[in-house]
Amino acid sequence: MISAGEFRNGVTMEYEGSPFVILEFQHVKPGKGAAFVRTKIRNLKTGAVLEKTFRPNEKMPRAHIERQDMQYLYSDGDLFHFMNTETFDQIAVNASDVGDALKFVKENDTVKILSYEGQVFGIEPDLxxxxxxxxxxxxxxxxxxxxxxxxxxxxxxxxxxxxxxxxxxxxxxxxxxxxxxxxxxxx
CATH class of the missing domain: 2.40.50.140 (Nucleic acid-binding proteins)
Known part of the structure; x- marks a missing residue:
């Protein structure tokens, strides 16, 4: 569990049943009333960016994102094929899950496949x-x-x-x- 008072950029959490990453946060202490944390968070599955405020003592579970190195093999219509370089297992990922992440990736390059609870939702190329x-x-x-x-x-x-x-x-x-x-x- 992570409390809103511990928020930092890049931290992942579960909010309303979906994984989110914190893009920006700001601890606000107004002259009157209780302090709060203003955040800008992105849904890792849909890519939607939300602005939410939380009480500093509000707790939510951390979202454990798996990052696995895989080799980009080829694209076949709306599917992109990747191979685990250790086990040689291959997976196909939908174009909607890839987005624009592969526009700077050549065939046979290594990328990180991001998954949450076994479901692939994104790809991270080298910086x-x-x-x-x-x-x-x-x-x-x-x-x-x-x-x-x-x-x-x-x-x-x-x-x-x-x-x-x-x-x-x-x-x-x-x-x-x-x-x-x-x-x-x-x-």
Whole structure:
């Protein structure tokens, strides 16, 4: 059990029968009345974000999320196939459970499969990946005084914004949480 007074960003809990993760929290002590905890929480199954307030002594059970390393094999229509690299067991996950999580993941890359009570609800790719640019317009030095960007298509099909000096067939580093260009990959 966890009390609302112990809330921290990233803590998982069960609320109204579903697993939630705390995105933001704030302990509020008004001049009059009792203190409370204002939170922004995300439902791990549906992705819905809620704003809730709790009394600091309110208790709820922790949600135990299982994270398992698996290798992404291939997609087959609305199913994405993964393999446990230790036991070689394979599972298929619906596209609705994957969401946009695989837009920076190539076949044979390792990801974390997230499950709650045996039900897969999400995928966590590595935080930073190196991918090749397959399509972008040529850039010209001196086009602008400040860091202008242009669209680039990556080998996974995802589109990101890159600086003008980046060319096709270059390998770049991407932050998978934000989709931001971080720099050229080091050889």
């Amino acid at each position: 930073f990946v190196e991918l090749e640019i397959t399509e972008t317009e040529p850039g010209f030095a001196g086009n602008t005084a400040q860091g202008a960007t242009k669209p680039a298509i990556l080998e996974t099909g995802a589109q990101v914004q890159v600086p003008l000096f980046i060319n096709q067939n270059e390998v770049i580093k991407i932050d998978t949480r934000t989709g931001e260009y971080l720099g050229r990959a080091k050889d």
